[in-house]
Each structure stands twice: as structure tokens, then as C-alpha cells.
Amino acid sequence: MTPWVRRQQALADYTLAAMARRRVKNIGLLLIYALVIFVIASATLFSTALRHEAEIVLAEAPELIVQNLVMGRHDMISAEIIEELEAIRGVGGVTGRLWGYFYDRVNGANYTLMVPLDPKMVPPAGQALFGEALPRTRGLGWDTAPLFLSRYPGDLFRLDPAGRLSHESALVSADLILLGEEDFRAFFDLPPAVYTDIAVSIRNSREIDTIVAKAGKLLPNARLVTRDEISRTYQKLFYWREGIMVAMAGASVLAFAIFAAEKASGLSAEETREIGILKAIGWDTRDVIAMKLWEGGLISLGAFLFGTGLAYLHVFAFDAALFASVLKGWSVIYPDFRLTPMIDGVQLTALFFLTVLPYTAATIVPIWRAATADPDQVMR
């Protein structure tokens, strides 16, 4: 073992003993620090998990969606457009999609009804696949109870459950009902040969801009939405929500930095005397600063691990109960959805530096001031 390592070991041992002697103050500091980290880590973990959910869903989304616009608003699109799009070079496949919204007066929720593009996902006639939030909010017994939707007074449209949609896509499927084309057209009273919009797959994704330009010329009244645009919209939505939380947490960090600086600069008479004794018996300024850095490091690392661990439990075990309404509440049936545990290493590292460094920076100057005190003072 090198002298440097032995020196660090001795300083760390002394630091632990010193912290144990002032355990009430140090535990209090650690708890406040951990609370600040808990808030920031919760916001970060939650937003990362939300974005991850969005990525899962969008990975399967079509590369280009074509929508018909009438008076600037989305309207049904004719099946004839499908053939025109198929004629564009580079287009892999073109499929008409059927989807729509239904306002359920029973619980005030807005459901999305959709005919799946994957034929294997299409349920038999009279049946539907439900998003996980739907039976819960309607209080349905899962395996047996049919869902009745009322479009107008006296009307009841029956859908028997064919299964439940996967938990991994819960972000956008929590309120989703998948049903067959005939049921869909019957439910919304749609004529044949019209679709809600058209999904286009592209052979070479690098050619998407060219194909969008060609489709734009072909269909001047259509809106063309690429998968990247949808993804960016999701990201912006989550960044905005995360931003609110981080701004709130930023205030906490600032308050904590002031608190830490005040704590460090207001060294008790006993601590000041102790530093004087250490210097008088042969410790130099570097030794005292190293000892205090060990102390700060142990507190900040402990608080980081504790705060982050609590945030992980809060977000993934308790559904971020404290912040969920700020971060995800744009639908009345979302608050119960569960996130898939997901940690971004880069974000965790950034969090570490954003929380540990401000503490160290806030304490280093007062510590340095105390460490450079004249050892002569203890002689008096």
C-alpha cells in the first residue's frame, strides 16, 4: 500500500469518527440533501421512463401518415388515394387506417378506437382488445364482462373482450380499443372505401424527404406526418413536463447550496477548535481540506444513493405518486398506468454531477477558510 493510499485511509477513518461524533447534524444534513436529490431523480427517472415508453410505441409506427384536410381540419380520406401513393417510387406499402375517438359519458374518458394494421391483432367480429386502463375505469370483471358503449340515448353497442393490450405500450394504449373493420364501420356508421388516414412505409428511410415532397405535390390538400415528427412531439411534451419539475427542483438545489454553504461557513466553535488542534499537531491545510472533502464526499454520495434509491422506488414501485399529476396527467384514465423500470446511465451520471458538485462547490470555500486558520490560535 502506498503512503498516499495509507494517508487517505487514515484521513477517511478520522472523518468517519468525526462524523459519528456529530451524528445528529450529519444525519440531518444527509436527509435534507437526499430529499433534494429524491425530487430531481424522481423527475428525471419518470421522464426517462415516459420517453422510453413512447419510443417503444413509435418503433412500430408507420414512417409516413397521410391525412386529408377539409377547411384545415382532419377529415376522412378516400381509398383511391392509396393507389396514387403506391405509384410513388420508393414507397414500400400503403395501407388505409381506421381509428377514431369516443367520449364515454359513463366515466368522462375519451377512448381511442382503432382497427389494427397487423391482421394477427384483429379480434373476431363482436370482440375487442382493450387497453389496460379501460376495464379498470369501467369497473369490468376482466375475463367475462362485455363492454357496452352508448353513442346516443337508448343505444348500446356491445364489445366482448378478446384480450388485453401489453403493459409495455401502456403510455398510448391505456385507453385504446382494438376492433375489426366491420365493427368499426358499424360503430361509427362509416361508408366503405374511406379511411381515417393512410399509413405509408418507405423502402429506404433516407429517401423519406423525397417521398414526402412527391406526395405533397400529388396531394396538395393532404397533411403528411412523418414518424420523426411524431417522436419529436412526444419528446417535446415530456421535456416540457420534465422542465417544470427540474425548474422546481432547481430552486431546491439552490436553497440546499445556500444551506450547505451556511452550514460549512458556520463551523461550530468545537469544529474550529478541532481544526486548530489538528493543524497545531502537524496537519497542514491540505490534510484538513482532504478530511473535509472526505466528509463532504461521504455525505453527498450517501445522499445521492439514498435519494436516487428512494426515487427509483417512488417512480417504479409507487407510480410516482407525488409528481404523476404534473408529469403525465393529460388523460383522466392515465394516473394508474405503470412504467417499465428504465434508467439512463448518462442521465444518472449528470444527476450525480448536478447534485454532488454544487454541494462540494458550496462548501469548499468555507472549508478552505477554516483550514487556513492560524494554528497559533489553539495556543490561546
Next chain:
Amino acid sequence: MISLHAVRKLYNEGRPSEVTALGGIDLEIARDALTVFRGPSGSGKTTLLSVISCMARPSSGRVFVDGRNVSGLPESFLTQERRRTFGFVFQRFNLIRGLTVLENVLLPAAPLGRAPRDDAERATARLEALGLGPKAHVLVEQLSGGEAQRTAIARALINDPPVLIADEPTANLDTELAMRFLDIVAGLRAEGRTVVMTSHDPRIWQAALVDRVVALRDGRLDEEQP
């Protein structure tokens, strides 16, 4: 061993509250001798001890330790000189509460990066020699005055310094313990150490063991006795 030339020490220099603690001291302290500074409160004894032991820099004048001028050294070099040359016993012993006797004794060795086992053996041997072996793992706040002082002596000697500095070491001790302290000092001198201390206790500066008494008054040398 240690020599001072025209050493002055001012506190709050340049301010209305400026105080002259030492007003031009010329002094030689011999190796292996026991030197005692005596004088009334405020005469500059403790300041002189601080300047000699590299704890404080003189405002002017020069201090030589083993021929090296240490008066203008930067703090880090001054610390090294202090570590290498001096061990300290303070008036109030200045032990760190909440630590055991052994932990206190080992404190000066902590930043040196030596093998912990060797230091622990050396500390234990020193505690045994001072009659504190059974107290090694007792918290210092549970010690009597005499035990606390011997712990402070053991701590001062852990790095084996050639000079022991003691500031009013018997101020808080009864006669028996003061005599016991002188016995310990006699042992240290026998080991070849130089001892410099302050005292206004006649039991100390009248002791036969003392080689030289330096009297101070108002920051200046008052008289010298052999």
C-alpha cells in the same frame, strides 16, 4: 538548536488595535536542554513559544531551527518543519473529545501515510511507558487531569520529534501531578530531547532539572538565570 534574532510579533498589525506581543527578542535555545519561559500573564510567553515552534511567523526578525531560517517559509514548509521537529503539549491539553486515548495519540501520524500497524505499536509502547496502557481504548473525556496530560505527551511524541514544546503544562495539575510531569520531562531529556516550556509555576522553574529560565516582561527579555 533554535535561535531568534530581533524577533518582533505584532497582532492586528496596522490597525488601531495593534498589540506588540514580542518587542525584539534575541535568544539561543540549546539542544538537549530544558528551557523554561516565565513571566506574568501577557508577557509574551505563549507567543514566543508559537514563534519558536513554527506555529506563528514573526512580524520581523529571523528564527533559525538547526541553522535553517524558518521565519519566511510558506505555510506548507512551516508545517513540515513543525511536524519534523516539534511535539506539542497544550495548556488545556487539547485532546479531541469523542476519540479514544489511542486515537488521539495517533492523530499527528495520520497525514504521514506510514504503516498504521507500526504507528499503533509505537503509540501503545509510549502509552505503556507513561502508565496509560490500560486506558488506551478509553474515551479521553473519561480521563483525569494527569491522564489527559500524559495522553497529550504521548501524542506529542508519536512522530518522535527532537523538541517538545509545552505551554503551561502544570497549570491545571496539583503538586503531585506536577512533580510527576517533571519526572516525565527528565525521562525525555534522557532520551536526548530538547524541552521548551512556559510556566509561571515556581515548582517548575525552580526545579533542579531546569537548565535555563528565561524571564519575560511586556514582550521583552527581562532577566536570565542559569
